Amino acid sequence: MEYIKLLGILIVVLGFALRLDSILIIVSAAFVTALVSGVDIVTLVETFGESFVSNRSMTIFILVMLVTGTMERNGLKEASSALIGRVKGATAGIVIASYGIIRGIFGAFNVGIGGVAGFIRPVLIPMATATVESKGYKVNDNHLEQIKGMSAGIENISWFFCQVLFVGGSGALLVQGTLANLGYDSELIKLAAIEIPVALAGVATGIVYYYLRDRRLCRKYYIKEK
Amino acid sequence: MAFFTSPDIPMMTKLLEVVYIIIGIICIYTAGRNLFDRENPSPWGTSLFWGSVGIVIAFGRWLPNIVNGSLILLMSASAILRLVKPGQNLTPTAEQTKARFEKIGMKIFVPALSIGVFSLIFALLGGNALVGTGFGVLVAMILLFAYSRDNRPKVFFDDAARFLSIVGPTSMLPPLLAVLGTVFTVAGVGDVIADIVGRIIPQGNVTAGIIVYALGMMLFTMIMGNAFAAITVMTVGIGAPFVLNYVKDPAAMVMLALTCGYCGTLLTPMAANFNIVPVAILDMKDKMGVIKNQILPAAVMIVFQIIYMILIK
Numbered sequence: 001m002e003y004i005k006l007l008g009i010l011i012v013v014l015g016f017a018l019r020l021d022s023i024l025i026i027v028s029a030a031f032v033t034a035l036v037s038g039v040d041i042v043t044l045v046e047t048f049g050e051s052f053v054s055n056r057s058m059t060i061f062i063l064v065m066l067v068t069g070t071m072e073r074n075g076l077k078e079a080s081s082a083l084i085g086r087v088k089g090a091t092a093g094i095v096i097a098s099y100g101i102i103r104g105i106f107g108a109f110n111v112g113i114g115g116v117a118g119f120i121r122p123v124l125i126p127m128a129t130a131t132v133e134s135k136g137y138k139v140n141d142n143h144l145e146q147i148k149g150m151s152a153g154i155e156n157i158s159w160f161f162c163q164v165l166f167v168g169g170s171g172a173l174l175v176q177g178t179l180a181n182l183g184y185d186s187e188l189i190k191l192a193a194i195e196i197p198v199a200l201a202g203v204a205t206g207i208v209y210y211y212l213r214d215r216r217l218c219r220k221y222y223i224k225e226k
Numbered sequence: 227m228a229f230f231t232s233p234d235i236p237m238m239t240k241l242l243e244v245v246y247i248i249i250g251i252i253c254i255y256t257a258g259r260n261l262f263d264r265e266n267p268s269p270w271g272t273s274l275f276w277g278s279v280g281i282v283i284a285f286g287r288w289l290p291n292i293v294n295g296s297l298i299l300l301m302s303a304s305a306i307l308r309l310v311k312p313g314q315n316l317t318p319t320a321e322q323t324k325a326r327f328e329k330i331g332m333k334i335f336v337p338a339l340s341i342g343v344f345s346l347i348f349a350l351l352g353g354n355a356l357v358g359t360g361f362g363v364l365v366a367m368i369l370l371f372a373y374s375r376d377n378r379p380k381v382f383f384d385d386a387a388r389f390l391s392i393v394g395p396t397s398m399l400p401p402l403l404a405v406l407g408t409v410f411t412v413a414g415v416g417d418v419i420a421d422i423v424g425r426i427i428p429q430g431n432v433t434a435g436i437i438v439y440a441l442g443m444m445l446f447t448m449i450m451g452n453a454f455a456a457i458t459v460m461t462v463g464i465g466a467p468f469v470l471n472y473v474k475d476p477a478a479m480v481m482l483a484l485t486c487g488y489c490g491t492l493l494t495p496m497a498a499n500f501n502i503v504p505v506a507i508l509d510m511k512d513k514m515g516v517i518k519n520q521i522l523p524a525a526v527m528i529v530f531q532i533i534y535m536i537l538i539k
Contacts, residue, residue: 005418008410009459016450017496023395024306026402027299030409037413042292044409049294051408053286058400059279060356062249062390064341067366069385070377071338073318074370075327079334082327109342110359116504125508145511146519152504153492153519160488161527164481167345167355170400174454175480177404178461181411184470186477189349194478198485201530205523213519 008033054180058173064110072114080106080113081123092128092147093214097207099124100154104203107162110169120151132222140221150210161202164195229287238354243287245360250284253277256387263313271309275301275395302402305395312391316384330373337366400454407458419463427468435468436479436535443483444490444528451496453487460487473539482535489528492520 008029015025034044084098099120106113113119128147129139163169172191179186230240257277261269278297286294304310327334341362348358370377390397410416420429427434442464446456461470461480470476491497494517501516512518 002418002421005413005415008406008413009415009419009463012406012455012459013446013450016452016455019451019496021306021308022399022452022455023302023402026399026406027302027306030406033409033413033415037415039409039413045295045299046291047295047408047412048298048405049282049286049289049291049296051405052282052298052401053291053294055401055404056246056249056283056286057356058404059249059283059398060245060359061397062252062386063245063360063363065386065389066252066363066382067337067341067370069389070370070382071334071366073323073326073381073385074330074334074374074377075323076334076338078324078327079330079332082332106338109339110345111338111341116507120504121507145515148504148508148510149512149515149519152501152508152516153523155504156492156500156516156520157523160491161485164485166342167349168359171454171484172481174400174404174457175477175484177401178407178458179477179480181404181407182416182461182466182470184476186480187349188355189346191477191481192349194475194481195485197534198482198527198531202523202527205526209522210519 004036005033007036055173055177057168058170058177060168060173061110061170068112071111072118076111077114077119077123080119081127084124084127090127090131091214091218092131092143093150093211093218095124095128095131096147096150096154096214097211099151100158100203100207100210103155103158104162104199107159108165108199110163110166116152116155120155124151132218135222137222140217143217143221146213146217150213154206154210157206158203161195161199165192165199167192238357241357241360242354245356246287247284248360250280250282252383252386252390253280253283255383256280256390259384259387260313260391266311266313268309268311269313271304271307272311272313272391275304275310276390278304279398298402298405301398305398310395312394316388326374333373337369340365340369399452403454403458407462410458410462416462416466420467423464423468429468430472432469432472432539433536435464435472436539437532439464439469439479439483440486440528440532440535443487444493447487447490448494448496451491451494451498453484453491456487456490457484475538478538479535482531486528486531489524489531492524493517 011029011032012025087094087098132139164171167188172188175191176186253276257273260266260272266272278301282294282297341359344362345355345358349355367382427438443456443460446460447453450456465480469479473479495502504516505513
């Protein structure tokens, strides 16, 4: 009857898959696991307190928020778009690739520059479509759709694989906490260093793929019309 | 107070505790702001959430575990009952930020990068990376104040409270998942999974273990839509018994497994924030338009990482 201990895991998997409230899933999984494993309620509440306190490091992002919002207020987004605007002879693919590199660097320094709602829609997409219009073409509908998809894609790829380079990022802190539960020590700086090849490969894959894809789309939709 | 004056406790430990007290104060400030925010539809629930987590973060070291645990459950309850709401939206207008950019310009990148630089320097010098983060934030605040006298402490705290209110309870998922991981370990859940998986892959075949661990992370993340939730479960069940015991650097394996999970995040509509919400924000026609653009990079990266993990095992 050892298998009944897996009930908690089943709750986590089903709960997230059914899009239930995340905190509800976690708390119920903890209670059910404790119940079926004979851990009493006081011990469980104490474990909650002790474990949360020893994992307080994962709330460091709150400290960073002291400046995140104020940097946005002081023109960080405008400065980033000015930086991308300096790239000469741009195509939509080059604009997206430049953003991928900048997003990756900022990701490694744990700085956000607005994401899809704050940067890609208001700044990046207009910059990308302007590269087509400046050559005298009207932007093809399917090309526009793909520019949007690739922009959101590079946002995700650069952010996912570069945020792990930040020493003290939430991913590494969760890994450190998970390892500590199992009795392994780990250092945040080593966790970041091990990801360097992954970050470089991730950004390189993203920007090369989107650059080539955009070039193919441009040939398909515009050069033919001449 | 004895904690801070005691000569037996290392300086870094004291400074880290100061960092936690500041984080706690930001949460408590957020609680206070929302309590008196007339535009917040749920001022009490929102304050309860940020207030209880703030107390645990700031003073948890000195409180009994039963008190900390009860406060965390109180925090969870207010989130589960959907009582936590963002209040008044104080986002700066485009005119405001544009005017500041014209004044400050590219110099804004200096504070932006200072946080990461100081985290790295502190870590390299053998100090605590998180204290470095705190130091970097302090430097960034001083620079921002030097650029414009409008950036007073109240502005920093208000902007932090604004961002915290926007991200809401979701931001507490990583520490709560770590708590769940502890409960799983205490209950012995890992042993049971290891027993089941052990019938399929033999313990000691590290290469097979790595492949199952990496692909499992990707697949579990696709099903759950959240790599953080997947890493807790997969590491206790597969990582520990089949990989970690047999490799030179167990920490590297878990870290890379997390980024294998991110390949899963790129492929699933379950990760709605990243793959479905952008479709709406960008007015795209194809609901899967973002995911389709991520299939090839995700496939390349999972293969790359599995090979990398096998090479450094």
